[in-house]
Amino acid sequence: MVGKESLRTEVLNLSFEKLMMVECGGNSGKGVNIKAGVITEWKDIPVELLMQILSLVDDQTVIIASEVCRGWREAICFGLTRLSLSWCSKNMNNLVLSLSPKFTKLQTLILRQDKPQLEDNAVETIANFCHDLQILDLSKSFKLTDRSLYAVALGCRDLTKLNISGCSAFSDNALAYLASFCRKLKVLNLCGCVKAASDTALQAIGHYCNQLQFLNLGWCENVSDVGVMSLAYGCPDLRTLDLCGCVLITDDSVIVLANRCPHLRSLGLYYCQSITDKAMYSLAQSKLNNRMWGSVKGGGNDDDGLRTLNISQCTALTPSAVQAVCDSCPSLHTCSGRHSLIMSGCLNLTSVHCVCAGQAHRAITLPHAAH
Amino acid sequence: MAKESGSSKIEMLEISNEAMAEAQSSKIEMLEINNEAMAEAQSSKTVTMKPAEAEESKTETQKITDEESKNVPIAATEEESKKLSITKVEESKNAATATTEGEKEEAKVSLKTLDGVTFEVEAWIAKEMETVQAYIDDTSADTSAAIAIPLHNVAGRELARMVEYCKEHRRASVSAGNLKEFEERFAAALNLYEMKDLIIAANYLNTKKLLESLSRCIAKAIKNKSVEFVRDYFGVTNDYTTEEEAQYRETNAWAFRNVDEDSRN
CATH class of the missing domain: 3.80.10.10 (Ribonuclease Inhibitor)
Structure with a gap:
């Protein structure tokens, strides 16, 4: 009975992982600093999140943000x-x-x-x-x-x-x-x-x-x-x-x-x-x-x-x-x-x-x- | 050579047959497990009882209602009986709605964070987290209630803050002034790393209000600032080559001016 319960939770976990997969800005995991599924640096934040923030600033700031680092430039070039x-x-x-x-x-x-x-x-x-x-x-x-x-x-x-x-x-x-x-x-x-x-x-x-x-x-x-x-x-x-x-x-x-x-x-x-x-x-x-x-x-x-x-x-x-x-x-x-x-x-x-x-x-x- | 190849083919066939047999047996085992589970579920749903046992198992309230039904006067005419039945139905409907409302208030959702902390949150808070709500909608109500929903990319600290935000936001949203003040206070209490973790968690769980609030806060901080200020603010190291940087500085000199004094490292 215990085995079956754990089997059931495992299936649920897998389905939830599929449902909530995080995409790390198109980097496909390469060079992204992630510990146990948590993004540890600002440069690795997901593209859609960076674009959400930049949608609230003027175009001059967007251009400045694109020159902060390569990761951000790629994200902005992809999302803008x-x-x-x-x-x-x-x-x-x-x-x-x-x-x-x-x-x-x-x-x-x-x-x-x-x-x-x-x-x-x-x-x-x-x-x-x-x-x-x-x-x-x-x-x-x-x-x-x-x-x-x-x-x-x-x-x-x-x-x-x-x-x-x-x-x-x-x-x-x-x-x-x-x-x-x-x-x-x-x-x-x-x-x-x-x-x-x-x-x-x-x-x-x-x-x-x-x-x-x-x-x-x-x-x-x-x-x-x-x-x-x-x-x-x-x-x-x-x-x-x-x-x-x-x-x-x-x-x-x-x-x-x-x-x-x-x-x-x-x-x-x-x-x-x-x-x-x-x-x-x-x-x-x-x-x-x-x-x-x-x-x-x-x-x-x-x-x-x-x-x-x-x-x-x-x-x-x-x-x-x-x-x-x-x-x-x-x-x-x-x-x-x-x-x-x-x-x-x-x-x-x-x-x-x-x-x-x-x-x-x-x-x-x-x-x-x-x- | 031909013989050798023939024997190796036979061996391969034998191996594949064994594999097939193993697979079959494992399938049968799985089926048995499923059947057992089904049988258990069936037994838990339909419990057969002898009349005496059934009488004993009745709750106090059921017994009282039974006694009341004995005392109900017999209707003299058909019209009266109709009236009685209608009132009974209405009473039962009211009772049912009352219980469901009570259940709704008490309904809680269990969320398990990546560091193993389990949170029991009100259903309306889970609704604010659209990803969790989508999961609840996809799975049956019984399953989602019984098992803690795993949040693989959210730590306990972030989830606690999100729950706190949802509750405070609800209280503050009575007036626009209160709401703005609360959002400013909430953002001011976070350092940059906490804000990053929280905004990523909010993005992951698609908690719209919190996501918008934090995005506004960050946007306000970097608006009209230079490249160097933004790098300092987010603690991002410059990974451009010196040639690229020089070329960029030449083209867009304005982007490196006006570094604010209050940049956070």
């Missing part, structure tokens, strides 16, 4: 998936050159600069070593040339978010090349990329990047209806499109967007002075059509329609057309608390109000009627 070097005001290029070959598991890399530091060799190193990158921010990298975009296209094909706003040296050919390789792109910020954001590049994006949801073309003055219409046809899942300062845009672009992009939630048309009432009525009509079609299919949603619309400085618009959009999109607000229909500079549109404002207005006027 997100890194931002935006805090680095000097020497960012050298830092990227030294870190990229080590941190090969990175999925998010933020390299936004206030003062241009990054050069092509650093971006090429990133592309050569960090093949798992999904989010890359290179904004304000004025020194970068097409070499960087070609390298990213070949090395980081899993990119879903790319921010190259302010990278004014990139050409449209390089951007078109990138689009043909990085087909998983969902978010693309091209704000201020005057040379890169041309109709040719947008046609390539529309052709290859069919999952695109967010596109910022702010102040890309060379973009015309041809490019925007290509986008609308190629990227039906577009949710946010910023065309602020794209002065060549006309009603044709907005009409196609309204009809082809049912999920469009935010549209920026600041300073697009060629936009007329025709565009507004097409937006209003398409949203009504979407809602009707949604209710037929049983998927009607009150939140459907535009949530943000910027028509500042679009001086050709009349109140009735803008009011039609406002009425068809209940998420658009002119009231102070939730200001999402932006009309600054359009003095003739002061009478336009959202549903909330209308209700408030009626609530105020009702008591007077009683008198």
Whole structure:
């Protein structure tokens, strides 16, 4: 009986050992100072534990920790998936050159600069070593040339978010090349990329990047209806499109967007002075059509329609057309608390109000009627 | 040569047959052991008694309830009998729930540390240790109650601290201010080696609250400090070559500045 009891406890012990095996940072026991299953030195703490601690500190401290000893460097290189070097005001290029070959598991890399530091060799190193990158921010990298975009296209094909706003040296050919390789792109910020954001590049994006949801073309003055219409046809899942300062845009672009992009939630048309009432009525009509079609299919949603619309400085618009959009999109607000229909500079549109404002207005006027 | 090889083959066959026979016998032995265990379990579950013995074995409470049942007046109508039966059922239900609640309060889990110390902790504390809870869920309730759960990577001192933390945390969590104060006090009472052992134990047993609390404490201590400070703080020896170190210092000079005075060795 005693023998059987000990046999039973032994089986339990074994099962519990299996259940609670400790992995010592991928070292497989070599060189790890462990006494009777207890880790005796800080350098041997498990990878997931070190990463848990480092998830609570800033990126500068993470880099410092990676240089404490080989064990920690291996652990961090294996476990680190997100890194931002935006805090680095000097020497960012050298830092990227030294870190990229080590941190090969990175999925998010933020390299936004206030003062241009990054050069092509650093971006090429990133592309050569960090093949798992999904989010890359290179904004304000004025020194970068097409070499960087070609390298990213070949090395980081899993990119879903790319921010190259302010990278004014990139050409449209390089951007078109990138689009043909990085087909998983969902978010693309091209704000201020005057040379890169041309109709040719947008046609390539529309052709290859069919999952695109967010596109910022702010102040890309060379973009015309041809490019925007290509986008609308190629990227039906577009949710946010910023065309602020794209002065060549006309009603044709907005009409196609309204009809082809049912999920469009935010549209920026600041300073697009060629936009007329025709565009507004097409937006209003398409949203009504979407809602009707949604209710037929049983998927009607009150939140459907535009949530943000910027028509500042679009001086050709009349109140009735803008009011039609406002009425068809209940998420658009002119009231102070939730200001999402932006009309600054359009003095003739002061009478336009959202549903909330209308209700408030009626609530105020009702008591007077009683008198 | 052919003969020799033939004889060696026969020998090999004989050996393998013997091995097979041994294996068979050991299997039979194991089966017998299992059967015995099964039989014992069966006998312990189903105990047959003669009526007289059964009467004697009844507890006092059972006897009282029997007497009460004798005194219960016979229902005049069917409706009354229904009412009586309903009230009886409700009473028994209430009694059952009361006992189970009592059992829950008293329920304890035995944990055996690597240095052989056995702890009896409340079930809610065991629940905080997710690895232990997973083990309890995987095994039957009877087994986990009967045998101390072995913790191969946790020493008695660490487990005692974890139990203390769980209890104090529960008391302190009445207000956010108290909780923060308690966590600071708890961390301040530990030296670096104790903290290391405790955080590894917390990680091993997946005690989330303690793990987060200690991680915050360590993160706070090393935030914005230099490489040398972090090495001193954790007592980690530098295993880089002088060339590697020089190259790193050249690239990232900022990492070796601002060593705090209060670094713990």
